[in-house]
Amino acid sequence: MFGKVLVANRGEIAVRLIRALREKGIRSVAVYSDADRASLAVSLADEAAYLGPAPASESYLRIDRLLKAAQDHRAEAIHPGYGFLSENAEFAEACAKAGIVFIGPSAEAIRKMGSKTAARQIAISAGAPVVPGTQEKIQSLEQARLTARDLGYPVLLKAAAGGGGKGMRRVDREEDLSAALRDASSEALRAFASNEVYLEKKMIEPRHIEIQVLGDHYGNLIHLGERECSIQRRHQKVVEECPSPVMLQHPDLRERMGEAALRIARTAGYTNAGTMEFLVDRDLNFYFLEMNTRLQVEHPVTELVTSIDLVAWQLQIAAGERLMLAQQDIAWRGSAIECRIYAEDPENQFLPSPGRIAHLREPSGPGIRLDSGVYAGWEVPLEYDPLLAKLAAWAPTRDEAARRLARALAEYEIGGIRTNLSFFRQILADADFRAGRLSTEFLDGRSFVREALGAEEEAAAAIALAMAASASEPMAPGGQAKSAWLAAGLESLLR
Amino acid sequence: MTRETRTGGRAGRIQIEGSRFRYQREDGGGAEGEFSIASLEPGCQSVLLNRRAYRIAKGPRGEMLVNGRPLAMEIFDPRELSLRKYGPAGRGRQEISAPMPGKVVRVLVQPGDSVEAGQGLVVVEAMKMQNEMKSPAAGRVAEVRTRAGATVAAGETLIVVG
Numbered sequence: 001m002f003g004k005v006l007v008a009n010r011g012e013i014a015v016r017l018i019r020a021l022r023e024k025g026i027r028s029v030a031v032y033s034d035a036d037r038a039s040l041a042v043s044l045a046d047e048a049a050y051l052g053p054a055p056a057s058e059s060y061l062r063i064d065r066l067l068k069a070a071q072d073h074r075a076e077a078i079h080p081g082y083g084f085l086s087e088n089a090e091f092a093e094a095c096a097k098a099g100i101v102f103i104g105p106s107a108e109a110i111r112k113m114g115s116k117t118a119a120r121q122i123a124i125s126a127g128a129p130v131v132p133g134t135q136e137k138i139q140s141l142e143q144a145r146l147t148a149r150d151l152g153y154p155v156l157l158k159a160a161a162g163g164g165g166k167g168m169r170r171v172d173r174e175e176d177l178s179a180a181l182r183d184a185s186s187e188a189l190r191a192f193a194s195n196e197v198y199l200e201k202k203m204i205e206p207r208h209i210e211i212q213v214l215g216d217h218y219g220n221l222i223h224l225g226e227r228e229c230s231i232q233r234r235h236q237k238v239v240e241e242c243p244s245p246v247m248l249q250h251p252d253l254r255e256r257m258g259e260a261a262l263r264i265a266r267t268a269g270y271t272n273a274g275t276m277e278f279l280v281d282r283d284l285n286f287y288f289l290e291m292n293t294r295l296q297v298e299h300p301v302t303e304l305v306t307s308i309d310l311v312a313w314q315l316q317i318a319a320g321e322r323l324m325l326a327q328q329d330i331a332w333r334g335s336a337i338e339c340r341i342y343a344e345d346p347e348n349q350f351l352p353s354p355g356r357i358a359h360l361r362e363p364s365g366p367g368i369r370l371d372s373g374v375y376a377g378w379e380v381p382l383e384y385d386p387l388l389a390k391l392a393a394w395a396p397t398r399d400e401a402a403r404r405l406a407r408a409l410a411e412y413e414i415g416g417i418r419t420n421l422s423f424f425r426q427i428l429a430d431a432d433f434r435a436g437r438l439s440t441e442f443l444d445g446r447s448f449v450r451e452a453l454g455a456e457e458e459a460a461a462a463i464a465l466a467m468a469a470s471a472s473e474p475m476a477p478g479g480q481a482k483s484a485w486l487a488a489g490l491e492s493l494l495r
Numbered sequence: 496m497t498r499e500t501r502t503g504g505r506a507g508r509i510q511i512e513g514s515r516f517r518y519q520r521e522d523g524g525g526a527e528g529e530f531s532i533a534s535l536e537p538g539c540q541s542v543l544l545n546r547r548a549y550r551i552a553k554g555p556r557g558e559m560l561v562n563g564r565p566l567a568m569e570i571f572d573p574r575e576l577s578l579r580k581y582g583p584a585g586r587g588r589q590e591i592s593a594p595m596p597g598k599v600v601r602v603l604v605q606p607g608d609s610v611e612a613g614q615g616l617v618v619v620e621a622m623k624m625q626n627e628m629k630s631p632a633a634g635r636v637a638e639v640r641t642r643a644g645a646t647v648a649a650g651e652t653l654i655v656v657g
Binding site for chain 2: 355409415417418456457
């Protein structure tokens, strides 16, 4: 096993990886940009290396600086996390050249499966069904026009190197194609340093269900079942769960999708952790969409239900150990649901809301797992993805898991910035969600309004504000006797 | 102690005498009775109203959280002529302003252009997401106060549609 590993990421996933390393007795090296010197990850790691200025292109995306940091700190391996360079074959190759283990699949597998267009070819040759679309990147607007006409609108433009909904646009009419192509390629270029995009037929009300796979260097390959990530906003997953509600009714679907995922992984010669994404239609036909050649954001729900630590296995496999799990060892127990807590404003088109976290109260208690990258006083930078934390709940049944997650969401308070906590409280209360009626169009046409408060709740707020205002005045009028602590606490409400 | 409150567009009044309170809203709603207040940590208070518990914490962007749910409330001292205000400022401007700190990717209009309601005016990128700012109404572009590549602060006016 490794003695020291560099974590080439930031935020909650850097914290997750540092925790896994410490549990295995491996020293961790965090990296940071100018915006992240005071990050939770840096303070939790054993060592830390400065990368550069805040923009990712000058820090977290700089292969040369990451390798130099790894060499300076004598780290034997690098874990890339998700996003940034995690699906960058050149980075994996550069690591190998520098004699550092890249914790993930081989550069060749990333190249094959990381490009969505190449991955489709492999899926087809492995006999897996795929969503109708282009096999190659779009070369010109004219080519896009002709292809979209063939497929029939609506179509989706997607970044070939991408993920997370970035560089993706739904196009309903030909006259919108030109602007969508321009925006998708420029967003793709910024996010993934490649402006390649391709076209795909947009399916109606599909479920997004993905299969987690794990393979070692000795030909052992297993799947860990599915995660349903149908609830998406702007093609970005926001709620994920395991098992999928459809699997509860159709357990054979897990087996069939699992086998398809394993066939694809075997054809690609895939090792380490990876995820095959599928769309599932109303008749339970499934279509391979793409592969993520890395650890997924939503991996905790699989860990909660299978009791298998995916990051620990990533480390062991990368260190050359054998996968000591056979397919029949994998069992799915209970139900887990996760939501992604973002610094964004659900009342204002979900615009990002960077800034200082003025107040933080985190949920805990039975069945709750919180993977957070923030603390009270942390300044959420505007340069990066606004994910603050992932809140997951496990319980013996889906209904209990949903109740538990709703309970934890009611405990969770984040002040100073806007977050999507109230949005999740409303999703958890939704009758369709509770019944497991999900599709990638779940959020379309659903409006999320400010939660209403009663007169007594307003009165409580008015009392706190009035007491705070009077505490901050030099000559406080007669009220309750105030301690210095109460006065200071009250005044802090107004700052 | 008596203070005027404002929540959304609605006025209210809070009166506090010792451990008794009375809250009245202009729409006739309200509450009254006994209260006590305790400071939990900076930015967070526990208020007991008639033995029911409420957590009042610092909320998003100057608002408050009441049991975790956001509330925008301002409070005024009616005795003060200068209308000293506590609490968050209201939202809503006529100009098209940056809703968050970010970078202007593209300016899609020029001064003098006539625009439709919903037409894109400027594309701002923050946290790796590009957002097109749209015109709230039909009209003519009176001013363009930014350019592609500019870094903008939250609330900074980018375009004025007259």
